Amino acid sequence: MTPPDTDVRVGRVRPRRLRSSAAMRALVAETRLHPSDLILPMFVREGVDLPVPITSMPGVVQHSLDSLVVATREAADAGVGGVMLFGVPATRDAVGSAADHPDGILNVGLARVREAVGDDTLVMADLCLDEFTDHGHCGVLTTDARGATVVDNDATLERYAAMACAQADAGAHVLGPSGMMDGQIGVVRDALDAHGRTDVAVLAYAAKYSSGFYGPFREAVESTLEGDRSTYQQDPANLSESLREARLDIEEGADIVMVKPALPYLDVLRAVTEVAHEAGVPTSAYQVSGEYAQIEAAAAQGWIDRDRVVMEALTSIKRAGAGSILTYYALEVARRLQG
Ligand code: PBG
Secondary structure: OOOHHHOOOOOOOOHHHHHOOHHHHHHHOOOOOOHHHEEEEEEEEOOOOOOEEOOOOOOOEEEOHHHHHHHHHHHHHOOOOEEEEEEEOOOOEOOOHHHOOOOOHHHHHHHHHHHHHOOOOEEEEEEOOOOOEOOOOOOOEEEOOOOOEEEOHHHHHHHHHHHHHHHHHHOOOEEEEOOOOOOHHHHHHHHHHHOOOOOOEEEEEEEEEOOHHHHHHHHHOOOOOOOOOOOOOEOOOOOHHHHHHHHHHHHOOOOEEEEEOOHHHHHHHHHHHHHHHHOOOOEEEEOOHHHHHHHHHHHHOOOOOHHHHHHHHHHHHHHOOOOEEEOOOHHHHHHHHHO
C-alpha cells in the first residue's frame, strides 16, 4: 500500500487545506508563545534618577531604581514569566566588590523589585562579575606561570558563591550564572544550600558562545573590556561541546539550562534540549542584544516588518526547543499576546 503523502495523484492529498484560514492555522499550530514563556532582561544603573536610553538598543534603557520597579510591575501585570536584572555600578574594582555587597546596585535593585512584585513574577539575577570589575572580565585575574594575565577560574568561583548568597538575600527567586567558569553551577548550588536557600533556583547559561552579537549589551552595561572572552566562552564552531556543558551543568544541579545567543544557534538549542529533556530539565534561550539590534536597525530602514519578524524569531526559538526565552521584547510581546 502507498503511504498517503507519497500518492502522486494531484488533488487527493492537499496540505494547503490546513493553511486555508486563520482559524485553521491556529487549530494546527505546533508552537505557541505565551506571556509566561518570556523573561525580560533589564539594566539598573546606579546614581540616576531617570532612565537613560541605550543608543544601540532603541527602546531599551538603563533604569533608575524607580523606573525599574515600575517596569517590573508592568511586566508582572502583562503576565511575563520573569525579569532578569543586570547592574550598572558607579564604581568598579579588580574583584567586583559591588557584586556581593548588599548596597551594590544589582542587589539593591533586586530587593526593591522583589518587595514590589512579591511572587507575581519571577525575579532573576545575572550572576557574573563583568559589570562589576574594572577590567571587564567575568572573573578575577591572575598571572599564569608564563607571566600572562588570565582569568582565575577557581578564585572566581569563590566570588560567585558570595554573589549567589547576596542575590538570594536580596530576594532573587532565580540566579543566572553567566560567566562560563568550570564548576560554577555546583559551587553556586552548594553555596545556596549551605546558606539555607535550597529554594532558590539556578538557570545555568550552559552553552554560552563567545559572540559578536553581545555588542550592544557592552554599551548597555558600559563594559570596559579590552580583548575578548574566548578563553571561557565557547567557540561558535562547536556543537558537541555544548552538550558536554549542558550535561555537566545538569549534574551540578542546574534547574534550567540555557543556550545563548538564540537565533544563530538554533541547532545547538535543539540538541541541548534533547539532552536536557532526557534528564527532565527544561531549556531556555537568550535572544541577545545584537539579535534585538539587528531587527530594530533593519526595521528603522523600512527593510523588514518589525512586528512580524519579532514574532517569527521568538516562535522559531520556541520551535527549536526553548521552554522559555529571554528577550528584550518580552513586555511588548506579552501585551500583544494578551490582546
Ligand atoms: C555577562 C553577560 C553578557 C550578556 C549577558 N550576560 C555579555 C557577555 O558575555 O559579554 C549579553 C546579553 C546580551 O547581549 O543581550 N554577564
